Amino acid sequence: MKIKIIYFILICMGLVTINSCKGSYSFTGADIDANIKTITIEYFQNRASLVQPNLSNVFTEALKDKFVSQTNLELINYNGDLKLQGEITNYNVTAQSFQGNETAALNRLTITVRVKYTNSIESTKDFDTSFSRYADFQSSQSLSAVETNLIQEISEELAIDIFNKAVANW
Numbered sequence: 001m002k003i004k005i006i007y008f009i010l011i012c013m014g015l016v017t018i019n020s021c022k023g024s025y026s027f028t029g030a031d032i033d034a035n036i037k038t039i040t041i042e043y044f045q046n047r048a049s050l051v052q053p054n055l056s057n058v059f060t061e062a063l064k065d066k067f068v069s070q071t072n073l074e075l076i077n078y079n080g081d082l083k084l085q086g087e088i089t090n091y092n093v094t095a096q097s098f099q100g101n102e103t104a105a106l107n108r109l110t111i112t113v114r115v116k117y118t119n120s121i122e123s124t125k126d127f128d129t130s131f132s133r134y135a136d137f138q139s140s141q142s143l144s145a146v147e148t149n150l151i152q153e154i155s156e157e158l159a160i161d162i163f164n165k166a167v168a169n170w
Helices: 002-020 055-070 143-167
Strands: 038-041 082-098 104-119 127-138
Touching: 038 055, 055 082, 055 104, 055 143, 082 127, 082 143, 104 143, 127 143
Parallel strands: 038 082
Antiparallel strands: 082 104, 104 127
């Protein structure tokens, strides 16, 4: 009987502790002030010297998808409490490893974006930073054969990096 009473008291204390917390918990790691309700994500223009026609759209949509799926923020076109804007500054392919006959065995596609993040509620969290990610592919494959998948993969990785810096405090 005493064990049941102690167990009941511990459960009650746990509920009081949980209900008295003012912070929020998220399985995504996002730490967003309760007053922040909206986000604006502007279209990221491709200003790289090598322009891939679909890159701007794929990257912008990956970024929107990340914030919409991982937060309760409403995506709006103008004047969001949070704002992401920027541009794609680099898109290039470089050789990474060489075979004995000095031909590339592995190539690397690198994408870099500059992001300006504005938090209208907590301006100390604002930043203007470049993010870069890459993916390697075999030189026996043409870029055109793997480009669509690599762009999607890199865009999603960049979106994770930006999300983490903006709202996950990583």
